[in-house]
Amino acid sequence: MSDMNQKEPENIEVWEDLVHIKDLGLALLICGIFSLGGYFIAPNNTSDPLFYGLAGAVIGFIISSIVIKPKRSFEESGEEDK
């Protein structure tokens, strides 16, 4: 996750956007563990496990968003062109 521009290009395209293979693996692992983890720790009432699983998935998503840097560079220019 250091400065990407210094290295060889190593991002690949999955579903219309760029990802780094290791980061993708990490995100799948984090989200997978939290979703199923939430499901298993939930008290065994009617729909609780699903709800905990969903919450786990969202937590996994938030953690992945913090840990992983998006592979996009967003440039803004203030001046008119043409």
Next chain:
Amino acid sequence: MDISLILQMILAAGIASVLYTLIGVAPGTDETAVLAPVTLVLVLTGFEPIVILTFFMAAIIAKKLTDSIPVAVAGIPGGVMSAPMVEHALVLKKHGMPDISIRKMASGSVIGTIIAIPITFILANGLARFSDIITQYTDPIFFFGAIFLALMARNKWVALVSIFPLALLIQGLRHLYWGVGIVPEGETVFISFFLGITIGPVILTLFELLNRDLRSKLNRYNTKTISVKSNWNIKGFPNPFRILTKNETITSSLTSVLGVITFFLSPVGMTILLGEVVSSKIKDPVKKAARAISSMDALTNAAYISGTLIPLIALGLPLSPTALGPAHALFNAPPVFTQDHNLHHILSMSEFLWATIIGAVIAILITYFVTVKYALQICRFVFKRIPHEAMLGLFFGLVLLLAFMDAGWLNIAGVLLIGLVAGVLNRLGVNYGVQFMTLYAAPFIVNNLF
């Protein structure tokens, strides 16, 4: 309806609008992948049916409003449905008018929504009279539906041929689960197979990443550069009818009506077709692009609303690409909703109307004004803060969860298998519509046809 229920509906619509405003902006978010799992989980969690419908209506309207933002700002489609608009939006971007582009598209969306709702209800009412006859032939209808969608596809032969092996795979797994006893006989595994098809293309790519040779052959990129101009000229209270010219309003209204009537056809196909038809006569490139994107966005909104509501209100069977895809959980989410007991059977006409109106009004109030005013800020947040890896991780987590719930650990392998096959079929040109219709038709194809 009591006050607390109405408050719940308003709250659900508000949450859906904010959530799908952000999701809509993220590139590559397929409508089915982002709408179906979340709706499914809400249904299974046991929310009031009318609250779920309100949530869904607000979600699709918000999503359709905002997926035009990255198209206008960066020329990147925010979803499958906005892909046909990229070409025209790039014309406006080249002329330095991404702000105009967003305003035209968002206004088109609003017009599409306003026109689609009344016509949808009228058409659904008319069709409801035939529902008894139609529902007697459910099974063959799904089979012929799959064949119809295959024939409408660009690669019709491969789509047609693939219906049978896919049906065999689906039924084969179901019988296997019954055979080894992880699912009680007669209980049909459905949700996780549906999700397996949805994320099929991603599963296939993930498998390819595990192969060293294929991995080394992949194109490598640095980062995706997205450049925008931050000089936005948006002031005051945006009025959709003032943003569009008279001609644009007329063609947007016209394409919306056509979008409603053709609810059973592919919305993407109709968008491409009608977008060309309404703009082909215009010479000036800027006017042509503005006319095309406003009409196309109106049509996609109208097609999504009618594609969800007409089958739901009139039949209770998912007989449109939208109903088979994003809106799927409203029709079939066992054990809560089944083909004989879903929103169609639970809600009355006035409840359908209220859910739609509350969902639409709140989504438009929140998302339309936010979209038109803060498009740049939203883009900056999503592009800089939300990694694509996390989005894929989230879908993957939800799929794992629902696969495990359906039939335990073995089913995770089952869903990977379905995803793998669906991904290959997708790459061969068999679209989601054909695959989802086959999922429905599978029992009929295997048990009755041979």
